[in-house]
Amino acid sequence: MVIYLLSISVVATIYAVMALGLNVMWGTAGLVNLGLVGSAAVGAYTSALVTTRMGLPIPVGLLAGVLAAVLIGALLSLVTTRLKDNYLAIVTLGFAETIRIVASNEIWLTNGTDGISGIPGPLRAVLTPLQFNALYLAIVVCLLGLVYVVCQRILYSPFGRVLHAIRDDDVVVGVAGKNGRVFKVQAFAIGSGIVGLAGGLYAHYTSFIAPDLFVPLITLYVKLSLLLGGVGNNRGAVVGAAIVIVVLESTRFLVPLIPYISPTQGAAMREIILSAGLLIVLRFRLKGLVPEAHDHLTVRPQQNTAGLRPATT
Amino acid sequence: MLEISGVTRRFGGVQALSGVDLTISPGGITGMIGPNGAGKTTLFNCISGILPISGGEIRFLGQRIDGLRPDQISRRGLVRTFQIARGFPRLTVLESLLLYGADQPGESLAAALIRTRASIRREEALVEKACKLAERLKLSHVLGNKASDLSGGQKKLLEIGRAMMRDPQMLLLDEPMAGVNPSLIRDIGDRLISIAEDGVTIVLIEHQMDLIARLCQHVIVLADGRRMIEGTFDAVAGNTEVQNAYMGARR
Numbered sequence: 001m002v003i004y005l006l007s008i009s010v011v012a013t014i015y016a017v018m019a020l021g022l023n024v025m026w027g028t029a030g031l032v033n034l035g036l037v038g039s040a041a042v043g044a045y046t047s048a049l050v051t052t053r054m055g056l057p058i059p060v061g062l063l064a065g066v067l068a069a070v071l072i073g074a075l076l077s078l079v080t081t082r083l084k085d086n087y088l089a090i091v092t093l094g095f096a097e098t099i100r101i102v103a104s105n106e107i108w109l110t111n112g113t114d115g116i117s118g119i120p121g122p123l124r125a126v127l128t129p130l131q132f133n134a135l136y137l138a139i140v141v142c143l144l145g146l147v148y149v150v151c152q153r154i155l156y157s158p159f160g161r162v163l164h165a166i167r168d169d170d171v172v173v174g175v176a177g178k179n180g181r182v183f184k185v186q187a188f189a190i191g192s193g194i195v196g197l198a199g200g201l202y203a204h205y206t207s208f209i210a211p212d213l214f215v216p217l218i219t220l221y222v223k224l225s226l227l228l229g230g231v232g233n234n235r236g237a238v239v240g241a242a243i244v245i246v247v248l249e250s251t252r253f254l255v256p257l258i259p260y261i262s263p264t265q266g267a268a269m270r271e272i273i274l275s276a277g278l279l280i281v282l283r284f285r286l287k288g289l290v291p292e293a294h295d296h297l298t299v300r301p302q303q304n305t306a307g308l309r310p311a312t313t
Numbered sequence: 314m315l316e317i318s319g320v321t322r323r324f325g326g327v328q329a330l331s332g333v334d335l336t337i338s339p340g341g342i343t344g345m346i347g348p349n350g351a352g353k354t355t356l357f358n359c360i361s362g363i364l365p366i367s368g369g370e371i372r373f374l375g376q377r378i379d380g381l382r383p384d385q386i387s388r389r390g391l392v393r394t395f396q397i398a399r400g401f402p403r404l405t406v407l408e409s410l411l412l413y414g415a416d417q418p419g420e421s422l423a424a425a426l427i428r429t430r431a432s433i434r435r436e437e438a439l440v441e442k443a444c445k446l447a448e449r450l451k452l453s454h455v456l457g458n459k460a461s462d463l464s465g466g467q468k469k470l471l472e473i474g475r476a477m478m479r480d481p482q483m484l485l486l487d488e489p490m491a492g493v494n495p496s497l498i499r500d501i502g503d504r505l506i507s508i509a510e511d512g513v514t515i516v517l518i519e520h521q522m523d524l525i526a527r528l529c530q531h532v533i534v535l536a537d538g539r540r541m542i543e544g545t546f547d548a549v550a551g552n553t554e555v556q557n558a559y560m561g562a563r564r
Contacts, residue, residue, distance in 0.1 A: 150426060157425035158417045158432060161404070165412050168401040171363060174383030175393060176413045177479060178420070186422055295405045295457070298419075298428075299436040301444050 006133035010205055012245035013140040014198045019225040019237035020144075020151045021194030026223075027232040027292075028160055029187040030167030032089045035076070036195050036222055038096030041103060041214040043069045043196025044203040045110060048119045051204070058122055062200040069196020070189045072099075077188035081181050084170075096216060103211040115210025119203050140201055144238070147194055151234045154190070156296050163187050164296070221248075224274070228281050230288030239290055247274055314339040314514055315360070315391070315483060320369035320379075321538075322355055329355040331538040332369065337483070342505060342515040344529030344546070346522075348559050351535040353518045354396055357485050361393040362386045373483070388415070390482035394475075394489060396518070398468035402461030406452055406471060409460050410443035411436070413478035443478065450474045450504060466493040470501065473508075483514045490524060502528055522550070534559065 018036060025031045047065035050056050056064075080091050103110045110116065122139065124132055154160050162183050165173045173180045203209045221244055229240020251270040255261075261269065281288065315337040322330040330352045337343055345353055358364040360371055362383040371379040378386050392413075401409050411417075417439065418424050419432025447453045450470045455463060463471060469489050476484055489505075490498045498521075505528060509515050519525050525532060526546045533543040536558045542549060549555055 153426050153428065154422075157428070158411070158419035158436065159422055159425035161408060161412055162420055164404055164408075165401050168403050169399055171383070172395070172399050172401070173412075174363070175361060175387050176475070177384050177387040177415060178412075179382060179384045190422070294459075295408055297405075297408065297411075297440075299433065299440050301407070301440055301456070 003130055003133050006130075006137050008245060008249045010133065010137050010140055011202075012242050013137070013144050014201050014205070015222060015225060015245055016238040016241035017140075017144055017147050017198040017201070018195050018222045019229065019241045020147050020234055021191045021198065022222055022226050023191075023232065023234060023237045024151060024154060024163075024194065025187050025191035027226060027237070028155060028167065029163040029184060031077075031184060031188060032085060033092045033188070033191065034089045034216070034219055034223075035092030035094075035096035035099075037214045037216060037218040038092075038099040039069045039073055039192040039195040040199030040202070040218065041096070041099045041211075042072050043199030044209050044214075045103060045116070045199075046196075047200035048116045048203045048209055049109070051120050052116060052118060058120060058204055062197060062204070065200035066193045066197045069199070070193035073192020073196075074185050074189040076192070077185040081184060093216065093219075096214070096219065100211050100214050103214070110211070113211055115208060115213075116203075117208045119207045119209065121204050121207055124207070136205055140205075143197065143201065147197070148234055148238065151194075151237075155234060156298050158298075159183075160296060224278055226288075228278060228288060230290040230292060232292030233288070233290045236288050236290035236292075240288065243289075244274065247277060314374060315516075316372040317356075317360070318370055318372075320356070320359060320371060321367045322352075322359055322364060323367050329538055330359065330366075333535070333539055335533055335540050335543070337514065337516055339514050340509070340512070341530045342509050342517055342528050344525040344532040345516055345518045345535060346520070346525060346532060346549075346559065347535035347541070352538040353535050354487055355538075356535065357393055357487050357518070360386075360485060361391070387479060387481075390479070391485070392476040392479050392481040392483075393485035394469075394472040394487055396487040396491065398465070398472055400460050400468070400471065400475070403459060405457055405459055406447070406463070407440070407443055407456045409471060410446060410474055410478050411439050413475045414439035414442070415479055439478075443474075446474050446477055449507075451500070466497045466501075469493055470497075470504075473501070473504065477508065477513075481513060483516070484508070486515060486517045488518050488520065490519060490521065498524070526550075 022036055025033050043065035046068040047061035050064045051058055051061035076095055080088055083091060104113050122135060127135065162178050166180050166183060170180045225240035225244045226237050228243055230236025248270065251273050255266040255269050317333055317335050320330055320333045333356060347353055359366045362381050366379050370377055373389060373391050417435050418429060419436060424432045447456050452467065452470055452474060455467060460471060473489060490501055502524060505515060529546060532546050532549045534541040534549055534555050542552055542555060
């Protein structure tokens with residue numbers, strides 16, 4: 001039971017990392033990305049291949065995974081700079097599916113639908129499963145902390161201000177003297193890199209990855225986490241991811257207690273509970289449980305200007 | 314200062330600009346008037362790089378600027394505002410002003426992550442500048458409000474303030490007084506005069522003739538996508554062609 005709790009904590013933390021990545025793209029710069037799981041797959045596969053085929057250490061694998069995801073994110077952004085909203089959503093959705101199908105068919109590289117097994121985990125051979133899970137949780141929590149700091153710095157900076165401006169009006173941002181395109185590509189690359197890190201962390205945790213793990217549903221869970229927690233707020237991203245995973249897991253035990261439904265109906269019931277929860281939040285707390293901050297200033301005026309609300313950071 | 318020669322712009326079958334030739338010399342406020350659909354806003358969009366031109370050339374301070382991106386043109390000191398106030402509803406007034414600040418090293422990703430001293434110092438300077446500007450434009454009391462909370466007139470003032478944050482050499486103002494109440498119009502007019510006195514060259518699209526008469530030393534009339542006539546307000550207003558096309562006959 002303790003191992004189970006540790007394991008869902010690890011998964012929740014990995015989701016939180018992905019939600020932070022999405023918050024850079026969507027929450028801050030307003031760039032819809034329904035292809036998150038594609039970046040996660042690139043990170044996971046790169047890290048898995050670097051550590052299994054090339055036998056390099058896990059940190060090198062993770063770093064390679066992040067870099068690969070950054071590159072693929074930048075590339076995806078470059079080909080979609082003129083797209084917004086629904087159009088961007090469709091293309092990014094297609095991107096993730098493309099990655100998945102490539103992973104299923106390029107057997108020489110990815111071992112196809114059989115997936116890659118035996119991906120090393122830190123000290124997995126010498127530790128008991130309980131110790132391994134505890135160690136891994138410590139590692140992912142530290143990395144989550146690091147990613148959180150990076151995302152906060154981005155959010156509260158002149159760089160983040162330009163991203164916020166792009167979210168509101170990407171034409172006027174040009175009149176402000178900023179090349180919006182360069183900022184969009186950077187936001188996409190960073191977000192994709194963070195999601196890639198999450199993918200790598202998942203691969204080294206479970207020791208096995210296959211194309212059918214990287215389905216669009218994962219992207220939706222992450223998006224849901226951010227909506228629930230609060231779009232544009234990094235703390236919200238973490239809180240939302242934790243809630244989504246807890247709801248998904250706890251209903252695993254609660255639903256079978258409902259009489260007269262089959263296990264298949266029970267599985268569907270869990271999704272319904274999650275969706276209903278989302279609808280309730282969107283109806284009563286549109287901005288999420290931890291709403292976006294009122295402003296993101298790093299320097300405040302000296303004199304106590306009337307109308308300027310106190311710091312909320 | 315700004316030389317426009319033979320500029321054309323087509324939207325499908327509509328010829329919005331059919332060979333505009335005009336020159337704006339440095340200093341003062343130049344009025345740009347003309348009937349709806351004359352091509353005034355299209356011309357602004359072409360000058361500021363938001364719309365590509367179909368033909369002709371545009372020079373600013375002697376250098377070609379047609380074909381440049383809007384951000385490159387703004388960085389050269391030519392900044393515009395929009396007819397229907399556009400901007401950043403989810404940024405606060407102060408943030409909107411800071412956004413327009415030039416030379417902020419903190420806009421690079423690396424500097425944002427490290428929080429370099431240079432970026433913090435620049436931010437302090439920009440905040441001070443924004444506060445002074447806000448005072449001048451009577452926006453001090455709403456600095457911390459979201460831009461979407463402002464009244465129509467305040468949004469217009471914010472547009473001017475944002476543009477001023479870049480220390481422009483030339484300002485293109487697209488109907489800065491449309492939808493603004495009479496006392497505020499007077500205010501905005503006074504601000505524009507004081508901005509022009511600071512050495513900023515202003516080009517102003519406006520439909521209220523008494524304002525044009527009060528503010529503008531020079532007036533250009535556009536009609537059917539080309540320059541019809543230019544000169545002092547009195548000369549232009551006395552022209553029968555202009556009266557027929559735009560102002561309506563005077564009794």
